[in-house]
Amino acid sequence: MSENREHAEPVPVEDRHALQADCANCFALCCVAPAFSASVDFAISKDAGQACPNLQPDFRCGVHTRLRPKGFRGCTVYDCFGAGQQVSQGTFGGQDWRRVPQAAKQMFTVFPVMRDLHELLWYLTEARSLCPTLPLREELTAQIEVTRNLTRSGPDELLELDVTAHRRNVNPLLLRTSERVRAGFLSEKKDHRGADLIGAKLKGRDLTGANLRGACLIGSDLRGADLAMADLTGADLRDADIRGAHLAESIFLIQSQVDAAKGDTSTMLPPSLARPGHWFTG
The missing domain is CATH 2.160.20.80 (E3 ubiquitin-protein ligase SopA)
Structure with a gap:
Protein backbone atom coordinates (compact mmCIF):
# COMPACT_ATOMS: atom_id res chain seq x y z
CA MET A 1 0.00 0.00 0.00
CA SER A 2 2.76 2.46 0.87
CA GLU A 3 4.51 1.64 -2.42
CA ASN A 4 1.46 2.78 -4.37
CA ARG A 5 1.13 5.99 -2.43
CA GLU A 6 4.70 7.07 -1.82
CA HIS A 7 4.43 9.97 -4.28
CA ALA A 8 1.12 11.23 -2.90
CA GLU A 9 0.80 14.95 -2.46
CA PRO A 10 -1.79 16.73 -0.29
CA VAL A 11 -4.86 18.15 -1.98
CA PRO A 12 -5.05 21.94 -1.48
CA VAL A 13 -7.62 22.86 1.15
CA GLU A 14 -9.30 25.27 -1.24
CA ASP A 15 -9.95 22.41 -3.69
CA ARG A 16 -11.81 20.43 -1.04
CA HIS A 17 -13.60 23.47 0.36
CA ALA A 18 -15.02 24.48 -3.02
CA LEU A 19 -16.57 21.03 -3.34
CA GLN A 20 -18.47 21.21 -0.06
CA ALA A 21 -21.92 22.70 0.27
CA ASP A 22 -22.01 26.30 1.53
CA CYS A 23 -25.72 26.79 2.17
CA ALA A 24 -25.23 30.38 3.34
CA ASN A 25 -24.17 31.32 -0.20
CA CYS A 26 -26.84 29.32 -2.00
CA PHE A 27 -30.46 30.17 -2.70
CA ALA A 28 -31.70 26.79 -1.43
CA LEU A 29 -31.54 25.25 -4.90
CA CYS A 30 -31.65 21.70 -3.52
CA CYS A 31 -34.95 22.58 -1.82
CA VAL A 32 -36.53 23.67 -5.10
CA ALA A 33 -34.88 22.22 -8.22
CA PRO A 34 -35.19 18.43 -7.61
CA ALA A 35 -38.47 16.51 -7.56
CA PHE A 36 -39.17 13.90 -4.90
CA SER A 37 -41.98 11.49 -4.08
CA ALA A 38 -43.57 10.60 -0.77
CA SER A 39 -41.64 7.62 0.56
CA VAL A 40 -39.54 6.46 3.47
CA ASP A 41 -37.13 9.27 2.52
CA PHE A 42 -39.65 12.08 2.02
CA ALA A 43 -42.86 12.84 3.90
CA ILE A 44 -44.42 14.54 0.87
CA SER A 45 -44.23 14.67 -2.91
CA LYS A 46 -42.85 17.70 -4.72
CA ASP A 47 -42.48 18.59 -8.39
CA ALA A 48 -39.20 19.80 -9.86
CA GLY A 49 -38.96 23.58 -9.63
CA GLN A 50 -41.46 23.74 -6.78
CA ALA A 51 -40.23 25.06 -3.45
CA CYS A 52 -40.45 22.68 -0.50
CA PRO A 53 -43.12 23.93 1.94
CA ASN A 54 -40.48 23.89 4.68
CA LEU A 55 -38.43 26.52 2.87
CA GLN A 56 -38.50 29.90 4.63
CA PRO A 57 -38.26 33.38 3.02
CA ASP A 58 -34.59 33.63 4.05
CA PHE A 59 -33.82 30.38 2.16
CA ARG A 60 -33.39 28.43 5.36
CA CYS A 61 -35.13 25.15 6.15
CA GLY A 62 -37.80 25.50 8.81
CA VAL A 63 -37.29 21.93 10.05
CA HIS A 64 -33.54 21.61 9.50
CA THR A 65 -32.84 20.29 13.00
CA ARG A 66 -35.82 17.88 12.80
CA LEU A 67 -35.55 16.56 9.25
CA ARG A 68 -35.44 12.88 10.16
CA PRO A 69 -38.25 12.93 12.74
CA LYS A 70 -40.34 14.94 10.26
CA GLY A 71 -39.87 12.31 7.55
CA PHE A 72 -37.26 14.05 5.40
CA ARG A 73 -34.40 11.59 5.73
CA GLY A 74 -33.59 12.07 2.06
CA CYS A 75 -32.57 15.65 2.73
CA THR A 76 -30.00 14.56 5.31
CA VAL A 77 -28.12 12.39 2.80
CA TYR A 78 -28.10 14.83 -0.13
CA ASP A 79 -24.83 16.42 -1.20
CA CYS A 80 -24.55 19.04 -3.95
CA PHE A 81 -20.71 19.02 -3.81
CA GLY A 82 -20.75 22.82 -3.69
CA ALA A 83 -22.80 23.20 -6.88
CA GLY A 84 -25.41 25.28 -5.08
CA GLN A 85 -23.17 28.20 -4.26
CA GLN A 86 -21.44 27.98 -7.65
CA VAL A 87 -24.74 28.36 -9.51
CA SER A 88 -26.07 30.99 -7.10
CA GLN A 89 -23.00 33.19 -6.80
CA GLY A 90 -21.01 32.26 -9.90
CA THR A 91 -23.21 31.28 -12.82
CA PHE A 92 -25.99 33.72 -11.93
CA GLY A 93 -23.90 36.36 -10.17
CA GLY A 94 -25.84 36.38 -6.91
CA GLN A 95 -29.28 36.72 -8.50
CA ASP A 96 -32.03 35.66 -6.13
CA TRP A 97 -34.60 33.53 -8.01
CA ARG A 98 -37.36 35.00 -5.89
CA ARG A 99 -36.42 38.58 -6.74
CA VAL A 100 -35.52 37.72 -10.33
CA PRO A 101 -38.21 35.14 -11.18
CA GLN A 102 -37.37 35.24 -14.90
CA ALA A 103 -34.08 33.51 -14.06
CA ALA A 104 -35.65 30.85 -11.84
CA LYS A 105 -36.43 28.18 -14.43
CA GLN A 106 -33.00 28.37 -16.03
CA MET A 107 -31.29 28.36 -12.63
CA PHE A 108 -33.16 25.25 -11.53
CA THR A 109 -32.29 23.48 -14.79
CA VAL A 110 -28.60 24.42 -14.60
CA PHE A 111 -28.27 23.23 -11.00
CA PRO A 112 -28.26 19.43 -11.68
CA VAL A 113 -25.77 19.95 -14.52
CA MET A 114 -23.46 21.83 -12.18
CA ARG A 115 -23.90 19.19 -9.51
CA ASP A 116 -22.77 16.47 -11.92
CA LEU A 117 -19.69 18.51 -12.81
CA HIS A 118 -18.84 19.16 -9.17
CA GLU A 119 -19.28 15.48 -8.35
CA LEU A 120 -16.82 14.62 -11.12
CA LEU A 121 -14.45 17.24 -9.74
CA TRP A 122 -14.66 15.60 -6.32
CA TYR A 123 -13.75 12.20 -7.72
CA LEU A 124 -10.96 13.62 -9.87
CA THR A 125 -9.55 15.53 -6.90
CA GLU A 126 -9.69 12.38 -4.79
CA ALA A 127 -7.97 10.41 -7.56
CA ARG A 128 -5.20 12.99 -7.82
CA SER A 129 -4.66 12.86 -4.07
CA LEU A 130 -3.89 9.14 -4.44
CA CYS A 131 -1.31 10.03 -7.12
CA PRO A 132 -0.26 6.50 -8.09
CA THR A 133 2.07 7.62 -10.91
CA LEU A 134 3.31 10.95 -12.24
CA PRO A 135 1.90 10.53 -15.79
CA LEU A 136 -1.52 9.60 -14.45
CA ARG A 137 -1.40 12.48 -11.97
CA GLU A 138 -0.74 14.86 -14.86
CA GLU A 139 -3.69 13.45 -16.79
CA LEU A 140 -5.92 13.88 -13.76
CA THR A 141 -4.75 17.46 -13.26
CA ALA A 142 -5.49 18.25 -16.90
CA GLN A 143 -8.98 16.76 -16.62
CA ILE A 144 -9.61 18.70 -13.41
CA GLU A 145 -8.82 21.92 -15.27
CA VAL A 146 -11.11 20.96 -18.15
CA THR A 147 -13.95 20.18 -15.75
CA ARG A 148 -13.35 23.28 -13.65
CA ASN A 149 -13.47 25.44 -16.78
CA LEU A 150 -16.81 23.86 -17.69
CA THR A 151 -18.22 24.92 -14.31
CA ARG A 152 -17.34 28.51 -15.22
CA SER A 153 -19.50 28.42 -18.36
CA GLY A 154 -22.58 30.57 -18.73
CA PRO A 155 -26.12 29.22 -18.26
CA ASP A 156 -26.76 28.62 -21.95
CA GLU A 157 -23.48 26.75 -22.42
CA LEU A 158 -24.14 24.60 -19.36
CA LEU A 159 -27.59 23.64 -20.62
CA GLU A 160 -26.08 22.54 -23.93
CA LEU A 161 -23.31 20.56 -22.28
CA ASP A 162 -23.31 16.78 -22.74
CA VAL A 163 -22.35 15.78 -19.21
CA THR A 164 -22.72 12.09 -20.02
CA ALA A 165 -20.09 12.37 -22.75
CA HIS A 166 -17.77 14.26 -20.41
CA ARG A 167 -18.25 11.59 -17.75
CA ARG A 168 -17.26 8.94 -20.32
CA ASN A 169 -13.98 10.81 -20.77
CA VAL A 170 -13.37 11.01 -17.03
CA ASN A 171 -14.31 7.48 -15.97
CA PRO A 172 -11.35 5.68 -17.59
CA LEU A 173 -8.97 7.87 -15.57
CA LEU A 174 -10.81 7.07 -12.36
CA LEU A 175 -10.80 3.36 -13.17
CA ARG A 176 -7.08 3.39 -13.93
CA THR A 177 -6.43 5.18 -10.64
CA SER A 178 -8.51 2.65 -8.74
CA GLU A 179 -6.80 -0.33 -10.36
CA ARG A 180 -3.35 1.14 -9.77
CA VAL A 181 -4.04 1.91 -6.10
CA ARG A 182 -5.57 -1.52 -5.49
CA ALA A 183 -2.96 -3.40 -7.55
CA GLY A 184 -1.67 -5.35 -4.56
Missing part, protein backbone atom coordinates in the same frame (compact mmCIF):
# COMPACT_ATOMS: atom_id res chain seq x y z
CA PHE A 185 -5.16 -6.56 -3.62
CA LEU A 186 -6.71 -7.47 -6.98
CA SER A 187 -8.38 -10.88 -7.11
CA GLU A 188 -11.60 -12.40 -8.44
CA LYS A 189 -12.75 -13.00 -4.87
CA LYS A 190 -12.71 -9.28 -4.22
CA ASP A 191 -14.42 -8.16 -7.41
CA HIS A 192 -17.94 -7.19 -6.36
CA ARG A 193 -18.57 -4.49 -8.93
CA GLY A 194 -22.32 -3.93 -9.27
CA ALA A 195 -23.03 -6.91 -7.00
CA ASP A 196 -26.37 -7.41 -5.24
CA LEU A 197 -25.29 -7.48 -1.60
CA ILE A 198 -28.56 -6.34 -0.05
CA GLY A 199 -28.61 -7.51 3.56
CA ALA A 200 -25.33 -9.38 3.09
CA LYS A 201 -23.64 -10.76 6.20
CA LEU A 202 -20.18 -9.25 5.90
CA LYS A 203 -19.36 -8.72 9.56
CA GLY A 204 -15.61 -8.72 10.14
CA ARG A 205 -14.93 -9.52 6.48
CA ASP A 206 -11.56 -8.68 4.93
CA LEU A 207 -12.56 -6.46 2.02
CA THR A 208 -9.26 -4.63 1.66
CA GLY A 209 -8.79 -3.47 -1.90
CA ALA A 210 -12.17 -4.86 -2.97
CA ASN A 211 -13.93 -3.51 -6.03
CA LEU A 212 -17.36 -2.45 -4.74
CA ARG A 213 -18.13 0.09 -7.47
CA GLY A 214 -21.90 0.33 -7.84
CA ALA A 215 -22.51 -2.53 -5.40
CA CYS A 216 -25.89 -2.58 -3.65
CA LEU A 217 -25.11 -2.89 0.06
CA ILE A 218 -28.48 -1.75 1.40
CA GLY A 219 -28.99 -3.06 4.92
CA SER A 220 -25.79 -5.10 4.82
CA ASP A 221 -23.89 -6.00 7.98
CA LEU A 222 -20.41 -4.53 7.63
CA ARG A 223 -19.65 -4.30 11.33
CA GLY A 224 -15.91 -4.48 11.87
CA ALA A 225 -15.22 -5.10 8.18
CA ASP A 226 -11.89 -3.94 6.79
CA LEU A 227 -12.55 -1.76 3.73
CA ALA A 228 -9.11 -0.18 3.48
CA MET A 229 -8.35 0.73 -0.15
CA ALA A 230 -11.74 -0.66 -1.23
CA ASP A 231 -13.28 1.23 -4.17
CA LEU A 232 -16.72 2.38 -3.06
CA THR A 233 -17.63 4.51 -6.07
CA GLY A 234 -21.42 4.65 -6.26
CA ALA A 235 -21.93 1.85 -3.73
CA ASP A 236 -25.37 2.03 -2.10
CA LEU A 237 -24.79 2.04 1.66
CA ARG A 238 -28.30 2.93 2.76
CA ASP A 239 -28.90 1.48 6.23
CA ALA A 240 -25.69 -0.55 6.00
CA ASP A 241 -24.32 -1.23 9.49
CA ILE A 242 -20.76 0.10 9.44
CA ARG A 243 -20.16 0.23 13.18
CA GLY A 244 -16.51 -0.50 13.82
CA ALA A 245 -15.80 -0.77 10.09
CA HIS A 246 -12.44 0.45 8.78
CA LEU A 247 -13.24 3.03 6.09
CA ALA A 248 -10.45 5.48 6.84
CA GLU A 249 -8.53 4.47 3.73
CA SER A 250 -11.42 3.50 1.47
CA ILE A 251 -11.26 5.22 -1.90
CA PHE A 252 -13.96 7.29 -3.61
CA LEU A 253 -16.18 7.23 -0.53
CA ILE A 254 -18.39 10.32 -0.35
CA GLN A 255 -20.26 12.07 2.47
CA SER A 256 -23.74 11.09 1.31
CA GLN A 257 -22.80 7.40 1.45
CA VAL A 258 -21.62 7.81 5.03
CA ASP A 259 -24.75 9.79 5.91
CA ALA A 260 -26.97 7.01 4.55
CA ALA A 261 -25.27 4.28 6.61
CA LYS A 262 -25.44 3.42 10.32
CA GLY A 263 -22.24 3.96 12.25
CA ASP A 264 -20.87 5.05 15.60
CA THR A 265 -17.72 6.36 17.28
CA SER A 266 -15.84 3.17 16.42
CA THR A 267 -16.39 3.62 12.66
CA MET A 268 -13.12 4.77 11.10
CA LEU A 269 -13.69 7.44 8.45
CA PRO A 270 -11.42 9.37 6.08
CA PRO A 271 -10.40 12.76 7.54
CA SER A 272 -12.20 14.56 4.70
CA LEU A 273 -15.60 13.18 5.78
CA ALA A 274 -17.72 14.13 8.79
CA ARG A 275 -19.29 11.80 11.30
CA PRO A 276 -23.09 12.26 10.91
CA GLY A 277 -24.88 13.63 13.95
CA HIS A 278 -27.87 11.34 13.43
CA TRP A 279 -25.67 8.29 14.13
CA PHE A 280 -26.06 9.17 17.78
CA THR A 281 -29.59 10.60 17.84
CA GLY A 282 -31.41 7.98 15.77
Whole structure:
Protein backbone atom coordinates (compact mmCIF):
# COMPACT_ATOMS: atom_id res chain seq x y z
CA MET A 1 0.00 0.00 0.00
CA SER A 2 2.76 2.46 0.87
CA GLU A 3 4.51 1.64 -2.42
CA ASN A 4 1.46 2.78 -4.37
CA ARG A 5 1.13 5.99 -2.43
CA GLU A 6 4.70 7.07 -1.82
CA HIS A 7 4.43 9.97 -4.28
CA ALA A 8 1.12 11.23 -2.90
CA GLU A 9 0.80 14.95 -2.46
CA PRO A 10 -1.79 16.73 -0.29
CA VAL A 11 -4.86 18.15 -1.98
CA PRO A 12 -5.05 21.94 -1.48
CA VAL A 13 -7.62 22.86 1.15
CA GLU A 14 -9.30 25.27 -1.24
CA ASP A 15 -9.95 22.41 -3.69
CA ARG A 16 -11.81 20.43 -1.04
CA HIS A 17 -13.60 23.47 0.36
CA ALA A 18 -15.02 24.48 -3.02
CA LEU A 19 -16.57 21.03 -3.34
CA GLN A 20 -18.47 21.21 -0.06
CA ALA A 21 -21.92 22.70 0.27
CA ASP A 22 -22.01 26.30 1.53
CA CYS A 23 -25.72 26.79 2.17
CA ALA A 24 -25.23 30.38 3.34
CA ASN A 25 -24.17 31.32 -0.20
CA CYS A 26 -26.84 29.32 -2.00
CA PHE A 27 -30.46 30.17 -2.70
CA ALA A 28 -31.70 26.79 -1.43
CA LEU A 29 -31.54 25.25 -4.90
CA CYS A 30 -31.65 21.70 -3.52
CA CYS A 31 -34.95 22.58 -1.82
CA VAL A 32 -36.53 23.67 -5.10
CA ALA A 33 -34.88 22.22 -8.22
CA PRO A 34 -35.19 18.43 -7.61
CA ALA A 35 -38.47 16.51 -7.56
CA PHE A 36 -39.17 13.90 -4.90
CA SER A 37 -41.98 11.49 -4.08
CA ALA A 38 -43.57 10.60 -0.77
CA SER A 39 -41.64 7.62 0.56
CA VAL A 40 -39.54 6.46 3.47
CA ASP A 41 -37.13 9.27 2.52
CA PHE A 42 -39.65 12.08 2.02
CA ALA A 43 -42.86 12.84 3.90
CA ILE A 44 -44.42 14.54 0.87
CA SER A 45 -44.23 14.67 -2.91
CA LYS A 46 -42.85 17.70 -4.72
CA ASP A 47 -42.48 18.59 -8.39
CA ALA A 48 -39.20 19.80 -9.86
CA GLY A 49 -38.96 23.58 -9.63
CA GLN A 50 -41.46 23.74 -6.78
CA ALA A 51 -40.23 25.06 -3.45
CA CYS A 52 -40.45 22.68 -0.50
CA PRO A 53 -43.12 23.93 1.94
CA ASN A 54 -40.48 23.89 4.68
CA LEU A 55 -38.43 26.52 2.87
CA GLN A 56 -38.50 29.90 4.63
CA PRO A 57 -38.26 33.38 3.02
CA ASP A 58 -34.59 33.63 4.05
CA PHE A 59 -33.82 30.38 2.16
CA ARG A 60 -33.39 28.43 5.36
CA CYS A 61 -35.13 25.15 6.15
CA GLY A 62 -37.80 25.50 8.81
CA VAL A 63 -37.29 21.93 10.05
CA HIS A 64 -33.54 21.61 9.50
CA THR A 65 -32.84 20.29 13.00
CA ARG A 66 -35.82 17.88 12.80
CA LEU A 67 -35.55 16.56 9.25
CA ARG A 68 -35.44 12.88 10.16
CA PRO A 69 -38.25 12.93 12.74
CA LYS A 70 -40.34 14.94 10.26
CA GLY A 71 -39.87 12.31 7.55
CA PHE A 72 -37.26 14.05 5.40
CA ARG A 73 -34.40 11.59 5.73
CA GLY A 74 -33.59 12.07 2.06
CA CYS A 75 -32.57 15.65 2.73
CA THR A 76 -30.00 14.56 5.31
CA VAL A 77 -28.12 12.39 2.80
CA TYR A 78 -28.10 14.83 -0.13
CA ASP A 79 -24.83 16.42 -1.20
CA CYS A 80 -24.55 19.04 -3.95
CA PHE A 81 -20.71 19.02 -3.81
CA GLY A 82 -20.75 22.82 -3.69
CA ALA A 83 -22.80 23.20 -6.88
CA GLY A 84 -25.41 25.28 -5.08
CA GLN A 85 -23.17 28.20 -4.26
CA GLN A 86 -21.44 27.98 -7.65
CA VAL A 87 -24.74 28.36 -9.51
CA SER A 88 -26.07 30.99 -7.10
CA GLN A 89 -23.00 33.19 -6.80
CA GLY A 90 -21.01 32.26 -9.90
CA THR A 91 -23.21 31.28 -12.82
CA PHE A 92 -25.99 33.72 -11.93
CA GLY A 93 -23.90 36.36 -10.17
CA GLY A 94 -25.84 36.38 -6.91
CA GLN A 95 -29.28 36.72 -8.50
CA ASP A 96 -32.03 35.66 -6.13
CA TRP A 97 -34.60 33.53 -8.01
CA ARG A 98 -37.36 35.00 -5.89
CA ARG A 99 -36.42 38.58 -6.74
CA VAL A 100 -35.52 37.72 -10.33
CA PRO A 101 -38.21 35.14 -11.18
CA GLN A 102 -37.37 35.24 -14.90
CA ALA A 103 -34.08 33.51 -14.06
CA ALA A 104 -35.65 30.85 -11.84
CA LYS A 105 -36.43 28.18 -14.43
CA GLN A 106 -33.00 28.37 -16.03
CA MET A 107 -31.29 28.36 -12.63
CA PHE A 108 -33.16 25.25 -11.53
CA THR A 109 -32.29 23.48 -14.79
CA VAL A 110 -28.60 24.42 -14.60
CA PHE A 111 -28.27 23.23 -11.00
CA PRO A 112 -28.26 19.43 -11.68
CA VAL A 113 -25.77 19.95 -14.52
CA MET A 114 -23.46 21.83 -12.18
CA ARG A 115 -23.90 19.19 -9.51
CA ASP A 116 -22.77 16.47 -11.92
CA LEU A 117 -19.69 18.51 -12.81
CA HIS A 118 -18.84 19.16 -9.17
CA GLU A 119 -19.28 15.48 -8.35
CA LEU A 120 -16.82 14.62 -11.12
CA LEU A 121 -14.45 17.24 -9.74
CA TRP A 122 -14.66 15.60 -6.32
CA TYR A 123 -13.75 12.20 -7.72
CA LEU A 124 -10.96 13.62 -9.87
CA THR A 125 -9.55 15.53 -6.90
CA GLU A 126 -9.69 12.38 -4.79
CA ALA A 127 -7.97 10.41 -7.56
CA ARG A 128 -5.20 12.99 -7.82
CA SER A 129 -4.66 12.86 -4.07
CA LEU A 130 -3.89 9.14 -4.44
CA CYS A 131 -1.31 10.03 -7.12
CA PRO A 132 -0.26 6.50 -8.09
CA THR A 133 2.07 7.62 -10.91
CA LEU A 134 3.31 10.95 -12.24
CA PRO A 135 1.90 10.53 -15.79
CA LEU A 136 -1.52 9.60 -14.45
CA ARG A 137 -1.40 12.48 -11.97
CA GLU A 138 -0.74 14.86 -14.86
CA GLU A 139 -3.69 13.45 -16.79
CA LEU A 140 -5.92 13.88 -13.76
CA THR A 141 -4.75 17.46 -13.26
CA ALA A 142 -5.49 18.25 -16.90
CA GLN A 143 -8.98 16.76 -16.62
CA ILE A 144 -9.61 18.70 -13.41
CA GLU A 145 -8.82 21.92 -15.27
CA VAL A 146 -11.11 20.96 -18.15
CA THR A 147 -13.95 20.18 -15.75
CA ARG A 148 -13.35 23.28 -13.65
CA ASN A 149 -13.47 25.44 -16.78
CA LEU A 150 -16.81 23.86 -17.69
CA THR A 151 -18.22 24.92 -14.31
CA ARG A 152 -17.34 28.51 -15.22
CA SER A 153 -19.50 28.42 -18.36
CA GLY A 154 -22.58 30.57 -18.73
CA PRO A 155 -26.12 29.22 -18.26
CA ASP A 156 -26.76 28.62 -21.95
CA GLU A 157 -23.48 26.75 -22.42
CA LEU A 158 -24.14 24.60 -19.36
CA LEU A 159 -27.59 23.64 -20.62
CA GLU A 160 -26.08 22.54 -23.93
CA LEU A 161 -23.31 20.56 -22.28
CA ASP A 162 -23.31 16.78 -22.74
CA VAL A 163 -22.35 15.78 -19.21
CA THR A 164 -22.72 12.09 -20.02
CA ALA A 165 -20.09 12.37 -22.75
CA HIS A 166 -17.77 14.26 -20.41
CA ARG A 167 -18.25 11.59 -17.75
CA ARG A 168 -17.26 8.94 -20.32
CA ASN A 169 -13.98 10.81 -20.77
CA VAL A 170 -13.37 11.01 -17.03
CA ASN A 171 -14.31 7.48 -15.97
CA PRO A 172 -11.35 5.68 -17.59
CA LEU A 173 -8.97 7.87 -15.57
CA LEU A 174 -10.81 7.07 -12.36
CA LEU A 175 -10.80 3.36 -13.17
CA ARG A 176 -7.08 3.39 -13.93
CA THR A 177 -6.43 5.18 -10.64
CA SER A 178 -8.51 2.65 -8.74
CA GLU A 179 -6.80 -0.33 -10.36
CA ARG A 180 -3.35 1.14 -9.77
CA VAL A 181 -4.04 1.91 -6.10
CA ARG A 182 -5.57 -1.52 -5.49
CA ALA A 183 -2.96 -3.40 -7.55
CA GLY A 184 -1.67 -5.35 -4.56
CA PHE A 185 -5.16 -6.56 -3.62
CA LEU A 186 -6.71 -7.47 -6.98
CA SER A 187 -8.38 -10.88 -7.11
CA GLU A 188 -11.60 -12.40 -8.44
CA LYS A 189 -12.75 -13.00 -4.87
CA LYS A 190 -12.71 -9.28 -4.22
CA ASP A 191 -14.42 -8.16 -7.41
CA HIS A 192 -17.94 -7.19 -6.36
CA ARG A 193 -18.57 -4.49 -8.93
CA GLY A 194 -22.32 -3.93 -9.27
CA ALA A 195 -23.03 -6.91 -7.00
CA ASP A 196 -26.37 -7.41 -5.24
CA LEU A 197 -25.29 -7.48 -1.60
CA ILE A 198 -28.56 -6.34 -0.05
CA GLY A 199 -28.61 -7.51 3.56
CA ALA A 200 -25.33 -9.38 3.09
CA LYS A 201 -23.64 -10.76 6.20
CA LEU A 202 -20.18 -9.25 5.90
CA LYS A 203 -19.36 -8.72 9.56
CA GLY A 204 -15.61 -8.72 10.14
CA ARG A 205 -14.93 -9.52 6.48
CA ASP A 206 -11.56 -8.68 4.93
CA LEU A 207 -12.56 -6.46 2.02
CA THR A 208 -9.26 -4.63 1.66
CA GLY A 209 -8.79 -3.47 -1.90
CA ALA A 210 -12.17 -4.86 -2.97
CA ASN A 211 -13.93 -3.51 -6.03
CA LEU A 212 -17.36 -2.45 -4.74
CA ARG A 213 -18.13 0.09 -7.47
CA GLY A 214 -21.90 0.33 -7.84
CA ALA A 215 -22.51 -2.53 -5.40
CA CYS A 216 -25.89 -2.58 -3.65
CA LEU A 217 -25.11 -2.89 0.06
CA ILE A 218 -28.48 -1.75 1.40
CA GLY A 219 -28.99 -3.06 4.92
CA SER A 220 -25.79 -5.10 4.82
CA ASP A 221 -23.89 -6.00 7.98
CA LEU A 222 -20.41 -4.53 7.63
CA ARG A 223 -19.65 -4.30 11.33
CA GLY A 224 -15.91 -4.48 11.87
CA ALA A 225 -15.22 -5.10 8.18
CA ASP A 226 -11.89 -3.94 6.79
CA LEU A 227 -12.55 -1.76 3.73
CA ALA A 228 -9.11 -0.18 3.48
CA MET A 229 -8.35 0.73 -0.15
CA ALA A 230 -11.74 -0.66 -1.23
CA ASP A 231 -13.28 1.23 -4.17
CA LEU A 232 -16.72 2.38 -3.06
CA THR A 233 -17.63 4.51 -6.07
CA GLY A 234 -21.42 4.65 -6.26
CA ALA A 235 -21.93 1.85 -3.73
CA ASP A 236 -25.37 2.03 -2.10
CA LEU A 237 -24.79 2.04 1.66
CA ARG A 238 -28.30 2.93 2.76
CA ASP A 239 -28.90 1.48 6.23
CA ALA A 240 -25.69 -0.55 6.00
CA ASP A 241 -24.32 -1.23 9.49
CA ILE A 242 -20.76 0.10 9.44
CA ARG A 243 -20.16 0.23 13.18
CA GLY A 244 -16.51 -0.50 13.82
CA ALA A 245 -15.80 -0.77 10.09
CA HIS A 246 -12.44 0.45 8.78
CA LEU A 247 -13.24 3.03 6.09
CA ALA A 248 -10.45 5.48 6.84
CA GLU A 249 -8.53 4.47 3.73
CA SER A 250 -11.42 3.50 1.47
CA ILE A 251 -11.26 5.22 -1.90
CA PHE A 252 -13.96 7.29 -3.61
CA LEU A 253 -16.18 7.23 -0.53
CA ILE A 254 -18.39 10.32 -0.35
CA GLN A 255 -20.26 12.07 2.47
CA SER A 256 -23.74 11.09 1.31
CA GLN A 257 -22.80 7.40 1.45
CA VAL A 258 -21.62 7.81 5.03
CA ASP A 259 -24.75 9.79 5.91
CA ALA A 260 -26.97 7.01 4.55
CA ALA A 261 -25.27 4.28 6.61
CA LYS A 262 -25.44 3.42 10.32
CA GLY A 263 -22.24 3.96 12.25
CA ASP A 264 -20.87 5.05 15.60
CA THR A 265 -17.72 6.36 17.28
CA SER A 266 -15.84 3.17 16.42
CA THR A 267 -16.39 3.62 12.66
CA MET A 268 -13.12 4.77 11.10
CA LEU A 269 -13.69 7.44 8.45
CA PRO A 270 -11.42 9.37 6.08
CA PRO A 271 -10.40 12.76 7.54
CA SER A 272 -12.20 14.56 4.70
CA LEU A 273 -15.60 13.18 5.78
CA ALA A 274 -17.72 14.13 8.79
CA ARG A 275 -19.29 11.80 11.30
CA PRO A 276 -23.09 12.26 10.91
CA GLY A 277 -24.88 13.63 13.95
CA HIS A 278 -27.87 11.34 13.43
CA TRP A 279 -25.67 8.29 14.13
CA PHE A 280 -26.06 9.17 17.78
CA THR A 281 -29.59 10.60 17.84
CA GLY A 282 -31.41 7.98 15.77
